[in-house]
Amino acid sequence: MKSAPTVATDPHVGGHRPVFHGWRIVAALAITQTVGYGTLYYAFAVLLQPMATTLHTSTTTVTGALTASILAGAVMAVPVGRWLDRHGGRALMTAGSAAATGLLVAWSQVSTVIQLYAVLIGIGLASAMVQYEAAFAVVVSWFDHGRRAKALLAITIVAGFASAIFLPLTGALVQRYGWQHALLVLAALHGLITVPLHGLVLRRPPYTPVAAKHRHPAARQAVVAAALRDGRFWALAVAFVAHGAAMTTMTVHLVGFLTSVGHPVTFAATIAGLLGVLSVTGRLVLTGAQRRIRTTTVVAAVYTVQATAALALLAAGGSRAGAIAGVIAFGLGFGISSLASPALLADRYGTVAYATIAGILTVPITLSRAGAPLGAAALHTAGGYVPVLTAVGVACLIAAAGIVVKASTPSPVPHASAARATVTATGTDNAYITKP
Known part of the structure; x- marks a missing residue:
């Protein structure tokens, strides 16, 4: 029963x-x-x-x-x-x-x-x-x-x-x-x-009484301090900073690249518009795959596919079929970081100081998104779209490597023992009782 x-x-x-x-x-x-x-x-x-x-x-x-x-x-x-x-x-x-x-x-x-x-x-x-x-x-x-x-x-x-x-x-x-x-x-x-x-x-x-104990400011500060000392946090930061820069660059420059290789503006804009739709598809793929495969494995694989797609566009983007295939492959990872980031942070460091740790990570990611289009514009001025798409591909590979490094060791933060105590007392990892 x-x-x-x-x-x-x-x-x-x-x-x-x-x-x-x-x-x-x-x-x-x-x-x-x-x-x-x-x-x-x-x-x-x-x-x-x-x-x-x-x-x-x-x-x-x-x-x-x-x-x-x-x-x-x-x-x-x-x-x-x-x-x-x-x-x-x-x-x-x-x-x-x-x-x-x-x-x-x-x-x-x-x-x-x-x-x-x-x-x-x-x-x-x-x-x-x-x-x-x-x-x-x-x-x-x-x-x-x-x-x-x-x-x-x-x-x-x-x-x-x-x-x-x-x-x-x-x-x-x-x-x-x-x-x-x-x-x-x-x-x-x-x-x-x-x-x-x-x-x-x-x-x-x-919150339960046990969870309330771990929500004390000192407990939050200990978790944040431990995360900042954790090399895997910075590997994750490198991954998402690189990926954010690549996504912003592609958003800004994809239409320009497609028109530069001979496609009409209407075709280029329509294909670029697929990125938003494909971001939803990528999120569905990630959520479904998480049930059978580690999140880090799925994310690293998708980032690698994006790197391949960006470089392949340089070779095959001149044809309509090549452009469509390249954009579809790249677009599958377009919105994946927005789901992967909270999942990986919460799984590694728990929820006691999640928002603070996520806020710290957001700063360099946002800066990279703001600066990447300017850097890409400089690359384009110097050498056209070849260095731009090459940089996008390299950035995606760096992101994949950062995710793999992040996954290589268990969490060393002192929150782990507190989390286990909370799980034992409440049945969750979130410091309150919910559906199992």
């Missing part, structure tokens, strides 16, 4: 009725991540040219505001991670959503380049409080190892359609109302959807 699943007891509903809020939180975050990325990030591409025209400046200058926004998000990564570990995501993500909504309104009113940069930097700071890294920290705290991958996958699959929804929506709004009024509509959508969902649905998981 099967025993009934054990679920968390929420003290806010009388302290006795079994309640598990995890999947409700996943549903809310899937929606808020879609709206957040659509309005705070993807809409920029549609607004770029109209803003440059209105502000009487170049698209390069306007694009610099987005780079400044991304860098501002990197500055916030560690403080946000520390807050999430200490207090959870409800207050932070609600405040971040409200701030982002106000900044979207302010964005619609800018009349100078300086104002644009100021607003976009503010959006970068607010985005760090509400986007993937914060959402993943909330999910990791709610789900045990067995269900964590499925929960993260659900969010990334839904949010993966943000560009497909908000690029055409923003385009239609700009065409009908102009870019400034379009931003006001997007601000209204963002505020009406994300603020109440973050404020009403998010909450911290209930």
Whole structure:
């Protein structure tokens, strides 16, 4: 006879009725991540040219505001991670959503380049409080190892359609109302959807007395310090930094490469658009394969396939079949790091200080994504697309090597013993009771 699943007891509903809020939180975050990325990030591409025209400046200058926004998000990564570990995501993500909504309104009113940069930097700071890294920290705290991958996958699959929804929506709004009024509509959508969902649905998981002991600030600091002394953490950092640089470079330069080898712009843009769809496919492949194969093995293999695909495009990208095959092979790994990173960090260092450790890792990754297109542009100026795609392939191989090194030894951090004690007492690795 099967025993009934054990679920968390929420003290806010009388302290006795079994309640598990995890999947409700996943549903809310899937929606808020879609709206957040659509309005705070993807809409920029549609607004770029109209803003440059209105502000009487170049698209390069306007694009610099987005780079400044991304860098501002990197500055916030560690403080946000520390807050999430200490207090959870409800207050932070609600405040971040409200701030982002106000900044979207302010964005619609800018009349100078300086104002644009100021607003976009503010959006970068607010985005760090509400986007993937914060959402993943909330999910990791709610789900045990067995269900964590499925929960993260659900969010990334839904949010993966943000560009497909908000690029055409923003385009239609700009065409009908102009870019400034379009931003006001997007601000209204963002505020009406994300603020109440973050404020009403998010909450911290209930903890057992044993788990509460390991949530003490000193315990978190010990785990963070041990992670930073762990060479495998830095191998993981190298892997994701290299991979992030390769993905950003390919995003920016793929259309240019395809047109340079003779393909029409419409064909090149359509094929490049497959990357977003294939990122969802890659995430599904990773989640399914994790049930039978180690995560590190799958990720390293996918990164190696991407390296091969990037180099193969140099040889076969001139034909339509070769271009399609190369982009498909490369695209399968396009969104894999967003799932692999939280899984590998939580599995190695537990969840006691997950958000802080993830925030530390986010800083160099974000910097690489911001700087990679500039470096690739310099390579292109010096030698065309051959050195650019070669660099992408080499970066993917470095990423694969970093993942393999990370997997080579067991975790040395002192959290391991605490984690085992928590598992013994609660039945999970997350410091609370949930379904086995």
